[in-house]
Amino acid sequence: MTNQGEDILKNSALSVTASRKRILDIFLAADNALAHQDIETKCAEQYDRVTIYRTLQTFLEKGIIHNIPSTDNMVRYALCNEACITSGHHHDNHVHFKCDDCGKTVCLDDVNIPAVNLPKGYTMKEINMVVNGICKSCK
Amino acid sequence: MTNQGEDILKNSALSVTASRKRILDIFLAADNALAHQDIETKCAEQYDRVTIYRTLQTFLEKGIIHNIPSTDNMVRYALCNEACITSGHHHDNHVHFKCDDCGKTVCLDDVNIPAVNLPKGYTMKEINMVVNGICKSCK
DNA sequence: TTAAGAATGCAACTTTGTTGCAAAAGTATT
DNA sequence: AATACTTTTGCAACAAAGTTGCATTCTTAA
Ligand SMILES: [Mn+2]
Ligand SMILES: [Mn+2]
Ligand SMILES: [Zn+2]
Ligand SMILES: [Zn+2]
Numbered sequence: 001m002t003n004q005g006e007d008i009l010k011n012s013a014l015s016v017t018a019s020r021k022r023i024l025d026i027f028l029a030a031d032n033a034l035a036h037q038d039i040e041t042k043c044a045e046q047y048d049r050v051t052i053y054r055t056l057q058t059f060l061e062k063g064i065i066h067n068i069p070s071t072d073n074m075v076r077y078a079l080c081n082e083a084c085i086t087s088g089h090h091h092d093n094h095v096h097f098k099c100d101d102c103g104k105t106v107c108l109d110d111v112n113i114p115a116v117n118l119p120k121g122y123t124m125k126e127i128n129m130v131v132n133g134i135c136k137s138c139k
Numbered sequence: 140m141t142n143q144g145e146d147i148l149k150n151s152a153l154s155v156t157a158s159r160k161r162i163l164d165i166f167l168a169a170d171n172a173l174a175h176q177d178i179e180t181k182c183a184e185q186y187d188r189v190t191i192y193r194t195l196q197t198f199l200e201k202g203i204i205h206n207i208p209s210t211d212n213m214v215r216y217a218l219c220n221e222a223c224i225t226s227g228h229h230h231d232n233h234v235h236f237k238c239d240d241c242g243k244t245v246c247l248d249d250v251n252i253p254a255v256n257l258p259k260g261y262t263m264k265e266i267n268m269v270v271n272g273i274c275k276s277c278k
Numbered sequence: 279t280t281a282a283g284a285a286t287g288c289a290a291c292t293t294t295g296t297t298g299c300a301a302a303a304g305t306a307t308t
Numbered sequence: 309a310a311t312a313c314t315t316t317t318g319c320a321a322c323a324a325a326g327t328t329g330c331a332t333t334c335t336t337a338a
Contacts, residue, residue, distance in 0.1 A: 069208035121275025136260025
């Protein structure tokens with residue numbers, strides 16, 4: 001009987017602590033991307049706000065989670081797939097969707113970001129695509 | 140001798156005030172997208188922080204500026220083209236580029252966001268694409 | 279078991295964003 | 309040009325978000 005969160009931490013060469021396991025479990029149980037605030041709501045009585053900030057930062061750097069840009073000053077985070085975790089850097093080239101109705105942001109893992117041609121002189125490192133609209137639960 | 144900012148305000152049925160003209164001038168003079176903070180730096184001694192927040196909000200609603208999502212909790216704003224201003228809603232379907240070196244975010248007005256197919260049940264309202272990398276000034 | 283290193287909690291602080299309200303400025307009308 | 313009406317602004321007070329240093333606690337590996 002092995003714990004999925006614990007495995008992820010070990011594979012990323014991170015020490016296994018209660019707060020990290022808890023935060024990973026929250027992500028593993030979530031069906032949508034989470035803002036710092038969401039996580040705080042779920043475990044503020046257990047763990048300090050600062051710890052949550054630092055944990056998210058660590059997870060980002062290790063390729064355990066990726067962040068999703070937004071115009072509402074609420075960066076959201078979602079678990080990466082195996083490829084990011086094992087390679088230690090990000091391969092998240094899928095589209096994200098934010099529902100204007102329920103407010104949830106989800107990874108559309110099967111929808112790849114289409115290629116785009118930049119003007120001469122620009123070099124692409126990362127690309128993000130976020131679509132707003134109505135999700136399938138809200139339509 | 141007519142003032143460009145003043146024209147924009149009148150066309151948007153906004154009253155012409157000193158702070159609005161000043162903030163529009165800042166945008167008109169800028170070659171990159173601006174965060175609230177950038178604007179505050181340029182005119183905090185003249186105008187109150189709250190006024191800047193409210194002005195940006197008003198400009199957004201009127202289709203004078205559009206906002207650009209980010210993962211750094213610094214939403215940036217840029218002037219819209221004529222189409223948004225005259226129609227009163229947004230038609231900004233161009234790609235944005237944020238340089239990892241100089242930190243500047245720019246509108247790539249000539250680069251259209253490519254079409255993307257969403258899974259069944261999702262309806263698209265808006266779409267945003269932000270590319271990170273090295274800009275032509277920094278390469 | 280222990281020693282070294284890493285992570286956490288706490289406090290204090292800075293920055294960012296919001297709200298209500300009175301004063302000031304802008305607009306339309308006479 | 310003066311007026312009345314409406315909108316915008318500045319200020320104050322506040323709430324929320326994010327950062328930093330440091331002492332304590334926890335993890336890990338020897
Ligand atoms: Mn994702
Ligand atoms: Mn733009
Ligand atoms: Zn929804
Ligand atoms: Zn650059």
